[in-house]
Amino acid sequence: MDNFSRFEAASASDILAWAIDTFGDSFAIATSFQKEGMVILDLASRISAGIRVFTLDTGRLPDETYRMMETVRQRYGIPVEVVFPERDDVEELVAFHGPNLFYSSVPARQRCCDVRKVRPLERKLETFKAWATGLRRDQSETRAAIPKVDSDPAGRMKICPLADWSADQVEEYIARHDVPVHPLYASGYTSIGCAPCTRAVQPGESERAGRWWWEQDAKKECGIHFAPDGSVARDIAPEAETKEMHKGFTVWFTGMSGAGKSTISRLLELKLRQFGARVEVLDGDVVRTHLSKGLGFSKEDRDENVRRIGFVCELLARNGVVAIAAAISPYRDVRDEVRARIPNFVEVFVECPVEVLAARDVKGLYRRALAGEIPQFTGVSDPYEPPRAPEVTVNTSRETPEESVEKIWATLERSGLLSFDRSPLAH
Ligand code: SF4
Known part of the structure; x- marks a missing residue:
């Protein structure tokens, strides 16, 4: 992380401009069309017309997310690259544990996330040298230490340009630039993922309380983002x-x-x-x-x-x-x-x-x-x-x-x- 500490004082726009300039086609924005991802996409589209954007289609997304894919395509003229899980992996998972295994335990849920999210993401990331995602430090304790720029063991850059943004800053940017917003926010959602694993939050609940809401005391992550020290890692370490x-x-x-x-x-x-x-x-x-x-x-x-x-x-x-x-x-x-x-x-x-x-x-x-x-x-x-x-x-x-x-x-x-x-x- 020390090598990248210089980015901590840089603005989101400057970091994105650096990434686009440095990595070109080997840089992409990963988004599930939440507010933060849309802000990054909007910022990047002002820097370059040729940015790459990809999303994971877990097979369990809400309809509203598919509508957002279309909105992005029309508003920004960007062909969203959609990444699917391996068919055999999903068939095995469902054949053995049923379609809704995630409700039975944290390991079961992590297994589902591993098959539907983590593995497809890893497969896609192999094609890039750098990627950006909309994580913010104040979203949860597990995200409190994320750096703005970090590298994984493969030397690939993971860029979180909004790491130090507050929720209010995100809202303010969206209002100022008329950025399209996922329709589920209007129904009380504050974080959006797969349909069966996400619900609206109640007043006073944390931003990520609606994700895997039935889990108590579990890290509300899907295994994609962080090790406990905030570095880039897989939560599920099979070996x-x-x-x-x-x-x-x-x-x-x-x-x-x-x-x-x-x-x-x-x-x-x-x-x-x-x-x-x-x-x-x-x-x-x-x-x-x-x-x-x-x-x-x-x-x-x-x-x-x-x-x-x-x-x-x-x-x-x-x-x-x-x-x-x-x-x-x-x-x-x-x-x-x-x-x-x-x-x-x-x-x-x-x-x-x-x-x-x-x-x-x-x-x-x-x-x-x-x-x-x-x-x-x-x-x-x-x-x-x-x-x-x-x-x-x-x-x-x-x-x-x-x-x-x-x-x-x-x-x-x-x-x-x-x-x-x-x-x-x-x-
Ligand atoms: S969020 Fe739920 S449905 Fe989606 S991959 Fe994870 S456990 Fe499976």
């Missing part, structure tokens, strides 16, 4: 968070072909990832094309395949990763051998009657195996030895994959392998 959230352990799915090992393991993977866990899945089919390429289907080769998967799981778990193995692994003795070698080993038996597997099997492999056409087909023409004492048994002829994941999750919790609180993100 640090992960260390506290789980130990390294192995979940070993065993069961016949088509029983549902891959489906359930992927669902479990997604759920763990939603909590910030580091997870790797070793799927039997994929492993056979890489790690175990060339191995056949004799007992020796099948055992060797299981030992190799076990070796990788052991390495991963030792380094704090959740290793998920999904492999038929038909022989009990080699499974037990792997279990004996790996600490924190959770065996999941994915059970399903052969007749159900045959009915499900669109490729007709079970039918052909039952007709004697396929040798060494596990469970039909080759042995499958069910575990005698698995930590979890799921039966996919009677349970949905989601129910199976719940059972496994409960076992992991009971075993003390998950150290995070499940309730916040429960759907």
Whole structure:
């Protein structure tokens, strides 16, 4: 921050003029069309006609914000660049925790902000050398120390030209220059974000009281802006968070072909990832094309395949990763051998009657195996030895994959392998 202390005495206009002149097209204004963002936009438009402006469309914005995008386009002739979250991230988030997870806890809300705001912002910022935002120091305690100009670890400038402005100064500028104002201010809003997470404030409440209003004693930030010292940082630090959230352990799915090992393991993977866990899945089919390429289907080769998967799981778990193995692994003795070698080993038996597997099997492999056409087909023409004492048994002829994941999750919790609180993100 010391390098930029000279900007503390500079006016908002001078700082913007410097940024536009220094960074050109690599400078942009980030705005959600609140009053401060509009003031910056208005100031910058008086300096240059070619400024870049971008906004995040979280998918949960109020209609009035879209109207503001159009207003800016018409009034200033600026094509607002709209940044969206990654589709896959949002689909996973909603599939696992429902569309309104943010009401259940602060971590759940931060997870939503991470997917819908922080990651898209980071992606967009990679294309710039400097960006401006409308933060002010007197908006909240978490903003009290923000510098006017700062740099992040990537060397990118974050510019808060209104850092030392009061709310009255903002109002006065808007009135003097007839700056367009977001319509929700007229309904008592003092800070505007996503529709489900923002409400009007009551007289006497702080400016940001309407943001995530159901949270008590939480920092009312979305993770985009500040570290406690006011420097540019992400609030959610996945790596640090992960260390506290789980130990390294192995979940070993065993069961016949088509029983549902891959489906359930992927669902479990997604759920763990939603909590910030580091997870790797070793799927039997994929492993056979890489790690175990060339191995056949004799007992020796099948055992060797299981030992190799076990070796990788052991390495991963030792380094704090959740290793998920999904492999038929038909022989009990080699499974037990792997279990004996790996600490924190959770065996999941994915059970399903052969007749159900045959009915499900669109490729007709079970039918052909039952007709004697396929040798060494596990469970039909080759042995499958069910575990005698698995930590979890799921039966996919009677349970949905989601129910199976719940059972496994409960076992992991009971075993003390998950150290995070499940309730916040429960759907
Ligand atoms: S403000 Fe609410 S809806 Fe918007 S990203 Fe954050 S938690 Fe999700």
